[in-house]
Amino acid sequence: MTVLAPLLKAPGEALVALDFDGTLAPIVPDPTQARALPETAPVLRALAPKVRAIVIITGRPALLAVEYGGLADVPNLTVLGQYGLERWSAGSLQTPPEHPGVAEARAKLPLLLAKAPEGVSLEDKGHALAVHTRRAAEPEVALERLRSILEALAEKTGLAIEPGRLVLELRPPGMDKGKALTSFAEEVGAGSVLVAGDDLGDLAAFAAADALGLPAVKVCSGSAEVAALAEQADVVVDGPAGVVALLAELCEEIS
Missing domain, CATH: 3.30.70.1020 (Trehalose-6-phosphate phosphatase related protein; domain 2)
Known part of the structure; x- marks a missing residue:
């Protein structure tokens, strides 16, 4: 049985929640040079109409994730930047005052x-x-x-x-990827969730996915630098290329 089975029972209710750096974009020495893999945006564009929503939850400023990912024209996409402090959707950015x-x-x-x-x-x-x-x-x-x-x-x-x-x-304290994921999943009425990440900050998102009480698939974008996330994952894939391949598989599996 495919690891994606929990989402395929009702794909139109599935929330796809993704980190950016290390998950969609390879880690590079200079963070200003990070870019999502070229196939990322096409895969997300194809997947977006088939699921409840796609959300990127990242420590980056939301606008940079959109720019570095080439994601401005991906439908049904929300980007929660700065661990959820910022919100980008349909070209509109909401950002709080500086702490x-x-x-x-x-x-x-x-x-x-x-x-x-x-x-x-x-x-x-x-x-x-x-x-x-x-x-x-x-x-x-x-x-x-x-x-x-x-x-x-x-x-x-x-x-x-x-x-x-x-x-x-x-x-600033008070927000993390877990809280951001929980709030967004409740907002969109998700019936299941796929959450993918690569770093320690994604542990909170994994824990939130478990706590939601919904069918969940936790995906680790594997690296030699972080082992703790892999221990909590349902599946470990080979870096951003593996994440995008899994998303493409999900898109193909949804009839």
């Missing part, structure tokens, strides 16, 4: 990172600030060296720390 702690952290981070190892970079997401170590000579060592510094800054500014694949992100 005051983000501005304070933005002002202090350059000095705190002045002595960081070469290759450490700061990504300003507007509503969050991400410190990347992927381009450092020893990325894991650099990440651990910075962890206590960033945790102290987060505590002082009232922000939360979100760990990821060679990144630590300071963002």
Whole structure:
């Protein structure tokens, strides 16, 4: 029996919830260069009319996910950016005021990172600030060296720390991918859910999928960097190419 069977019983009620980086777009050293695989948008366009809704839940700003994915013309698509703080749908963006702690952290981070190892970079997401170590000579060592510094800054500014694949992100508390998924699933009246991710932040979405009490398929976009998500998944696929192939299979299986 296909792993997709729980969705195929009533595909028109299925919610397809996807992460972006590492799930639809390969992880790259420079996050500004990340792009969804070319086949992503065509597959989503074909799948969208056959399911209840497609939602992308990402730590990225919503507009960047739309741009980097080439997703502006995908019907029936909502993008929840910044872990659910932002919402894009049908060309319209809703975004909240900036948390005051983000501005304070933005002002202090350059000095705190002045002595960081070469290759450490700061990504300003507007509503969050991400410190990347992927381009450092020893990325894991650099990440651990910075962890206590960033945790102290987060505590002082009232922000939360979100760990990821060679990144630590300071963002407003109170929202995560699990809460975003739960709220959206209830909003659209989902009867089943497929949730796909690759990183630690997606654990909350996996837990939410279980807690919804609906038929669910949890998909891990596999990598050597994160094992915890694979342990919770119903199926592990080979990175973004595997995720897109599974979505194409779902589209073909729906009569």
